[in-house]
Amino acid sequence: MKTTPFTDIHIALGAKMADFAGFNMPIQYPTGINQEHMIVREGVGVFDVSHMGEIWVKGENALPLLQKIMSNDCSKLFDGKVQYATMPNGKGGIVDDILIYKFSDTKYMLCVNAANIDKDCAHILKHGEQFGMREGVELENASDRICQLAVQGPLAMKIVQKMCDEPVEDMVYYTFKTLKVGGCEAILSTTGYTGSGGCEIYMHNEDADHIWEALWRAGEEN
Secondary structure (H helix, E strand, C coil): CECCCCHHHHHHCCCEEEEECCEEEEEECCCCHHHHHHHHHHCCEEEECCCCEEEEEECCCHHHHHHHHCCCCHHHCCCCEEEEEEEECCCCCEEEEEEEEEEECCEEEEEECHHHHHHHHHHHHHHHHHHCCCECCCEEECCCCEEEEEEECCCHHHHHHCCECCCCCCCCCCEEEEEEECCEEEEEECCCCCCCCEEEEEEEHHHHHHHHHHHHHHHHHC
16 A cells, blocks of 8 residues: 555554555544544644645647647646646546646646546556657656645635745635745645635655644644
């Protein structure tokens, strides 16, 4: 079973662990699901979502490829914008539902579901080859090198702001910034799924412990 950079922390804190999409993930903490729910609705909660996959699509044919394989019009994206889309399988179904991050006209990142990482990569590579795109060059599966925390709740952005080197509290929904969070290079995204506001922090695995500790210090100061 796979682990995330935060797995040992979850275990040390007494989290109930279980297999999710091949990852050893925390299901709930000792305080119980009711308290966890209320904390996210009224304050701020943190979710380890490092099991999600990240795939880079780069080069002059990045947009033509995405236009071919995605259900939405990716040409409407601007730098710093995120779009939700599905990837049709050509048979009336979908391969996966995906978030598309536009960094530039020649650089995009796809956030994909954990259980579908290998399947998604194979599908994207199959179509990418038609555009002369190569695995590990224009198409890169970075899932094993990137981890992610979702910081959710009405106080989330106030706390995360303390960790950032530029303003983030007024970020528009479904946008992102590349910036330093807790002194580490990261991607900060406002695509929260709890309905309570907040953000996601994408970071390099080697920065996980540092950002986790910085996040807790910022929360204690609130």
